[in-house]
Each structure stands twice: as C-alpha cells, then as structure tokens.
Amino acid sequence: MLSSLEFPDLWHYAAMAAVVFGAAVAQGVGGVGFAMFAAPVAAMFFPQLAPGPLLTLGGFISLLTALRERAAIDWPAVSYALAGRAVGTLIAIYAMARFAPQALGVLFACMILAAVALSVAGLKFSATPGRVSGAGVASGIMGTMTSVGAPPIAIVLQHAAPPRLRATLGMVLFLGSIFSLAMLALADRYTGYHAGLALSLAPFLLAGFAVSSRLRTLLPPRAVRGVLLVACAMGAVGVLVKSFWVH
Template sequence: MTDLFARLDISFAVWSACFGAVLLSSGIQRLSGQAFGIVAAPLIALVAPQFLPAGLLLLGITVGLTSIAVDFSALTRAEIIPGFFGRALGAVIAAMVAASITNVNLIAGLTGVAVLIGILLSLSGLRVAIKSTTLVTAGIAAGLMGTITAVGAPPMALLYQHEPAKRARAMQNAFFFWGMCSSVLALAWQGLITAKHLIFAGSLLPAIALGLAVSMPLAHRMERHTLRPYALALSAIAATTLIARLMLA
C-alpha cells in the first residue's frame, strides 16, 4: 500500500478520504440514479483535485454499468438515442476545452460551480417535457459539465425528476454510464488520461463494490424515500468550500 501512495504522490489520509467519498456516492447513485459526481467530485476536489475529472470518470463507468444492469427492464429505449447523441457531442466539445486548462485549482473551482448549478436545478421544481429536443439539449449540457468537472448528472436529473422512481433511476443510470464512457474517450483523445488516473481509479474500485453492496438491500425500501436532501446538503457544503478556497488563493 505504501508503494501505491508513493506512485500516486498522496498520503493514506487523502486516499482514505477519496475512498469514503466514492463509497458514499456510489451507494447514493444506485439508490437514486444520480449523485455520484455531485457528491464525490467536490469531496475529492477538496483533497486531491489532480485526479479530476479523469480519475472519477473512470470510476463512474463501473458504477454506471453495475447500476443500469439492476433496472434494465425499466429503460425507455426511444429516449436513449437522442440523449446519448447529445452527451457524446458535449463530451467532445468539453474535452477540447479541458485540454487548455492546466490549473488543478481552477478545475476544483469549476467543480464547485457545477455542483451548485446542479443543486439549483435539482431544487428548481421545473417540469421539462421529455422529448428528442430536450434530451439532446440536456445531453450536451451534461457532456460539457461532466467531462470538465465530472459532474454531469443534473441536466438529465432535471428531465426525470418527476418520473416514477424506478424509471427515473434506470434512465439516469443509462445516461450516466454512457456519459462516463464518452467523457473518458474524449479525454483520452486529448491525451488527458494518465497512468496515475488509472492507478487511482483502480485502487478505489473496492469502494464502489462496497457502496453498491450496502445499497442493494436498501433499494426496495427507498422506493418512496430519498437521500436527495442529505446528498445535496453535503455537496453544497463541499462546493461552497471549493469556491471560497479558490477565491482566497
């Protein structure tokens, strides 16, 4: 383990904080279909911003694939294509922008802004019709936000927030999985994924397994309840701290 921390150039305490963030966010993602990025990204940005967004996006692929498999029967296939198209387009544009950003503290600050925008969208109560145009638009917005900051769920969450829990969870997990894949490919195209990102993600895979294992027995009980207020509150605190730290730097 000591060799791992040396290769990542971080301490055990920092790695443990990242482990906890991924464990918590992966469990919430399974239960709600959102929140992996909005919870994990600001928490990791506080202690290890150098691993964002690539490290978290790599982990997100595993979270999304595992979560979507559980609710596969609830997917509405006609809505997938336009959403996937928009998400991929947004990722390509964002990767070109990300290639010009070299300041990890700036990425941390942008992550904080993205999280606060996501929280405001989530609390807005807006009801947006789910159709091809809104799916493409939300997909592009998610691609831009997710590829630069690893927080891409809010636009799609806005579309599905008034849908039945199982359908909303299934659709958001599908877009989440595709979003992680498209963002990782776009970043790799720009040469923004390194060996450190891969090692970091690999070392935290047990946190995902543990988070999903803990959440599985809770999924049925949570059909009529939500962890959303707690996840949003935690994310807001972390995001505000990130922005304040950037402004005071």
C-alpha cells in the same frame, strides 16, 4: 492537499476509500450522487481523483445501477441524451484547451440550482426529446470538465418511476463516461496513473453498491425524488466549490 499526480499515503487513501464508499451508496439508492458527493471533496483534498478517476468509478457504478434494473431502461431517452452528451463533451474538450473552465462551471452550477429551485416550487419538466438532448449537452460539458454530469439529465427525468430513473440515468452516465474518458485521454488528461488509482478504489465502490441494494427498496418514489433533488443541489454546489477552491 496532494499534488495531482502524487500517489496518496495510507491515511489519504483511506479517506479516498471512505468517500468512494459513501458516494457509491448514494448512487445506488438514488441513481445519482456519486460524483456529486465525491467531486467537491476531491476538489478540496484529492485533486488527483478529478476528473478522470471519478469518471471511471462513476461510469462503472452507473453501469451496475443500470444492469440491476435493466428491464426499466428507457432506450429512446438514452439515445437522445447520448447524442447531446457527445456534443457537450466535444465542447468541453475545446473549452478546456482554449479557456479557463471556471466560468462555464459556475454558469452550469447556477443553472442546476435554478432548476432544482423550480422543481421544488412545483414546476414539472417533461422529458421531451429536445429537453433530454439539451440536458445531454449540459451533462457532457459538466461531466467532462468537473466529473459531475448527472444533474441536467436527472432534473429532466425526475418524475420517472424510480427504477426507470435509476436504470436510464445509469446507462446514460456509463456510456457518456466512456466517451468523456476517451476524449480526455486524447487530450492527455487521462493516463495510466489515473486508471490505476480508480482500479485500486473499485473494491470500496463495490462495497457501497452492495449496501445500496438493501437500502433502495426502502425508499418510496417521493423520497427518491427528494434524494435526487438534494443530490443535484449538492453537485451544483460542489462544482462551485471546485471552481473557486482550485482556481
């Protein structure tokens, strides 16, 4: 495993590129999946990717996802989620400065797994303003601390039509990632090194997104929801892996 500020050699870089490509395909098809797929691998093998570079790349592909289906963006839901995300980000920065983030990461991961289980069992979460805002708070905390911020909002929006789901979630994650990165930079946890590493991996992200453009139309709404729930579960498990592997 590389140290957090060591630039990867060719083989490690190739492995990073493959992870970014696969995660971009997942994100482009289901609206979520980038950090959920990439964060657990980064926690185990590429610690320099999390959280800053993954937030950068994840924010970029989230913007691409939102713009591709921009007519379907639910702007009221975006505003409610972002209000919550701002609060959650501030909580996360405070927690990272004062406490070990492991406990909060484990708590939120378990909550996401419980929500996925309830969704599979047939319970519907209606996207009320309060629930979307609450999901935004959880997203801000998880996203800033672990780079995996999509599951809380995805759970609340899971019954939306696929274009609305992908576009709305993409815009929330893009704007939320900007705020999270700004706060990380102020806390000296996001530097030029991290930005440069993310930029060097951007071509592989774009390639994965291009592939997803062909695949997304092949999946019916029910399949997209299934992909979303699986991705959320994987993201939660990834947070658990990150918490116990790194600490």
